[in-house]
Amino acid sequence: MITLPPLIELRNITYSCPGRTSPLLKEINFSSSKERIGLIGPNGCGKTTLFQIIMGLLTPDKGEVLLQGRIMKDEKDFRLLRRKLGFLFQNSDDQLFSPTVLEDVAFGPLNLGSSPEEAREISVRTLEGLGLKGFEERITHRLSGGEKKLVALATILSMQPDLLLLDEPSNNLDPETRERLIGILKDLDQAHIIISHDLDFLASTCSHLYTIEDQKLIRCKAKQIHSHDHIHPYGDHPHQHGT
Amino acid sequence: MxxxxxxxxxxxxxxxxxxxxxxxxxxxxxxxxxxxxxxxxxxxxxxxxxxxxxxxxxxxxxxxxxxxxxxxxxxxxxxxxxxxxxxxxxxxxxxxxxxxxxxxxxxxxxxxxxxxxxxxxxxxxxTVASLGHGLEKLGMPRKLTFLLLFSYRQLFVIHQEYLRLQRAARLRGFIPANSLHTYRTYSHLFGMTLVKSWNRAERVHQAMVLRGFNGTLIPLNQxxxxxxxxxxxxxxxxxxxxxxxxxxxx
Incomplete structure (x- = not known):
């Protein structure tokens, strides 16, 4: 039986920030096809940088990014990759730039060659799938933080990617929207990699956990993702726990 | 706004x-x-x-x-x-x-x-958006239309960044007066507005590139x-x- 190459693969990726001597990421090897992965780690350890390298926004010093076994060399290759992978930014304001929600969600499909009618149809369907029916003509910069996050997710889903890269999606969400996002992510067909400091969020949405330690990407084996009930003041607000 | x-x-x-x-x-x-x-x-x-x-x-x-x-x-x-x-x-x-x-x-x-x-x-x-697309259909070069639409869009962003910084200064007790401190603060404010808007524009551009943008804005309403x-x-x-x-x- 022939095994298919993984959807995305990183080989020996080394990256240093401009002006720094020691690399931020060193010889990272990673591959993923249909898994739901969580990525945790302290601030500034290179999680977002790793996403940017995967998407071809940053060029690594060494190493290769492979899509379905093909090495991505230049911008043209990465254009292909970006059809398959969707990247949700940490700050939704950076992601929404069209006046209305519908125009923003339709931006991707239009660029991928859909006709305006198709793009409109895909967008309406995507919004509906996220429970955002009736948001089409809303003005993007007037949405609330939670709504912006969901609309930003819609702009990516409308391109029908195979894998989602989500950068701290649960940040600054109220408990209700956070639960809603967990529900959405669980129901989606796509695999995903989620950066988060919110362990409970990762526990509900991911099956594996990775962390970046000493410039290396490490799969957490020893620790079992689990959640348990406990009590403390203001416990019904989103909060973080030590690992 | x-x-x-x-x-x-x-x-x-x-x-x-x-x-x-x-x-x-x-x-x-x-x-x-x-x-x-x-x-x-x-x-x-x-x-x-x-x-x-x-x-x-x-x-x-x-x-x-x-x-x-x-x-x-x-x-x-x-x-x-x-x-x-x-x-x-x-x-x-x-x-x-x-x-x-x-x-x-x-x-x-x-x-x-x-x-x-x-x-x-x-x-x-x-709207400025439909005027831009209208101009393009009337034969105005694509780059100029793009420049028009995005300068217009970016005005909002720069304005928002400026307001945010100004608010931050005011919340820390800054009251403009005819003093060197005021002039220095304003020059910092303008400088930071420029730098932050630039960074912001870069991230917006990245978001566009990730969604398949290659220099042509395709209007949804044609x-x-x-x-x-x-x-x-x-x-x-x-x-x-x-x-x-x-x-x-x-």
Missing amino acids: IEEPFARGTTFFHRRDARVKLIPALAITLILALSSSFLVTGTGCILTGVLLTLSRPDPGLLLRRICSVNIFTLFLWFTLPLTYGGTKTLPFFFLDLSLDGIRVATLITLKTNGILFCFLALLATS PELRREDYLFLATILLISFLLAAIPFFC
Whole structure:
């Protein structure tokens, strides 16, 4: 039986920030096809940088990014990759730039060659799938933080990617929207990699956990993702726990 | 926040395609700007005023727009009659006002308001986005359209960044005064606004590239020109033609 190459693969990726001597990421090897992965780690350890390298926004010093076994060399290759992978930014304001929600969600499909009618149809369907029916003509910069996050997710889903890269999606969400996002992510067909400091969020949405330690990407084996009930003041607000 | 209050509305003018508004707007503007006849500019001003009334703008808002433009013409009324010179004069209290000066000031006022009415009726009833796409369809180079649309979009971003920084300064007890500290703070504010907007623009560009953007903005609404559009274009062009022809008959 022939095994298919993984959807995305990183080989020996080394990256240093401009002006720094020691690399931020060193010889990272990673591959993923249909898994739901969580990525945790302290601030500034290179999680977002790793996403940017995967998407071809940053060029690594060494190493290769492979899509379905093909090495991505230049911008043209990465254009292909970006059809398959969707990247949700940490700050939704950076992601929404069209006046209305519908125009923003339709931006991707239009660029991928859909006709305006198709793009409109895909967008309406995507919004509906996220429970955002009736948001089409809303003005993007007037949405609330939670709504912006969901609309930003819609702009990516409308391109029908195979894998989602989500950068701290649960940040600054109220408990209700956070639960809603967990529900959405669980129901989606796509695999995903989620950066988060919110362990409970990762526990509900991911099956594996990775962390970046000493410039290396490490799969957490020893620790079992689990959640348990406990009590403390203001416990019904989103909060973080030590690992 | 920069709004487009005149573009909200559902009148016949609002529903017209941007293209059939851009062409006559250019024609009327050219005629009014180049003409030196009172009859042409006066009639033009009345006609564009009628067009403006038909587009049913919010009266208060309209008045404010007209006033802000006419502050400039007011300066001409203060200066031209006193400085223009010429042989014919009009005694006014202890001053001798130049008749030619008054003529020129009137002409400029008529031209300014005619063009303003024309722009408010024809262009302000479309959003900047649809005007941009309209210009592109009329043959304006794609890069220029892109520049127009994105400069407009980026204005919001820069404005927001500035307001955020200003708020931060105010919350920490900053009160502008005529002092070196104030000037230094403002220079930092402007500098930071520039840097932050630049970073922001870069991230927005990344977001666009990730979603398949390759230099062409494809509008979601691509309206076909309808019969009403052609009719509208023909009517307004006919009016402008008649306006231009007035000096040849009188």
